[in-house]
Amino acid sequence: MTEQLAGGAAFPDLRGTSVFITGGGAGIGAALTEAFLEQGARVAFCQRSDVTVFCDRMETRHGNRPLFLQCDVTDEPALRAAMAEAASEHGPITVLVNNAANDTRHDTLDISSDEWDDLIAVNLKSYFLTTQIAVPGMMEAGGGAIVNFSSISYMLGMAEMTAYTTANGGITAMTRGHAREFGRDGIRVNAVAPGWVLTERQLRLWASPEALDDFLTKQCLGRHLEPADLAGPVLFLASQASAMITGQCLAVDGGVVTTAA
Structure with missing residues (x-):
């Protein structure tokens, strides 16, 4: 199923696949965009900021330019338009990676209702919307893979980021529900x-x-995680190498938690 290429695993079934990544131009998202480009996938991503320079660099490095669609994932009409353009350019989206997030710290007693709504819109509602948008095309294509980014922060009960941890607990629950709903x-x-x-x-x-x-000190492994450390697990879950894996939450944390609760 896989072969070694450029120091990492190659997933031939991802070549030519239409991939859409939220927040794919910075941080972890940029590492994911590059990883899918390296596999020969047709990658589209949305990002609020202008990351044309990043796209130029990817084209130079891989000869495969990602389709950058500037939009805010909390703007539903803009998000729907971006995903429609991605499908028009690359074919029906059959790999969706929900990566966009905002882990801004806040105190529960101080956060306003509007601020709470804004954080939930980024961290949870956008994941539901992209799934709702992408699934009909996946059905027509005969299948697909969705990879949602949760976080171990909610498993650890971390404070000063309640909206973020609440959303990530919801993402894990939604992942399991959608796996059941769309598995057939x-x-x-x-x-x-x-x-x-x-x-x-x-x-x-x-x-x-x-x-x-x-x-x-909380990790089993003795170095901190870098964005590229998430690329391999996401490629695996997006590819047919994980053909019978669904409804799961995979902790990629250097061994902090021992189960994806």
Whole structure:
């Protein structure tokens, strides 16, 4: 099913596949976009900020330019238009990766109702909407794979990010429900729950030396996660290498939690 290529696993069935990634131009999302491009997939992604420079770099490096569709995943009409354009350019979306997220810290006693709604819209509602949009095309194509990004933060009961942890618990529940709902249509739905991945945002905002040292003591493996560490698990769940895996939540965290509860 796989073969070694450029230091990693190759998944031949992903070549030419129409892939859509939310938040695919920065952080973990950028690593996922590059990983699918390297497999020869036709990748479209949405991102709020202008990441044309990233797309230029990907085209130069891989000879395969991703389709960048600038939109906010909380803007439903814009999201529907972006996914329609992706399907028009690349064919029906048969791999959907819900990666966009906002883990802004907040105190429960201080967060406003509007702020709560905004965080849930990014972290949970957008995952439901993209699935609702993509599934009909997957049904027509005879199947597909959805990979949702959850987080071990809700398994650990982390404080000061209740909207984010609540959404990620919901993502895991939604993943299991959708796996059951769409399984007979040949659509697999799984989740990945990363640990603390040291993206540029994490390093800028929260990764003090003390926090890094403390978190590393919680891991079995002795180094911090990088965005590229999520690429292999996502490629596996998107490909036919995981043909009989659905409804699962895979913790990719260096061994912090021992079950994807």
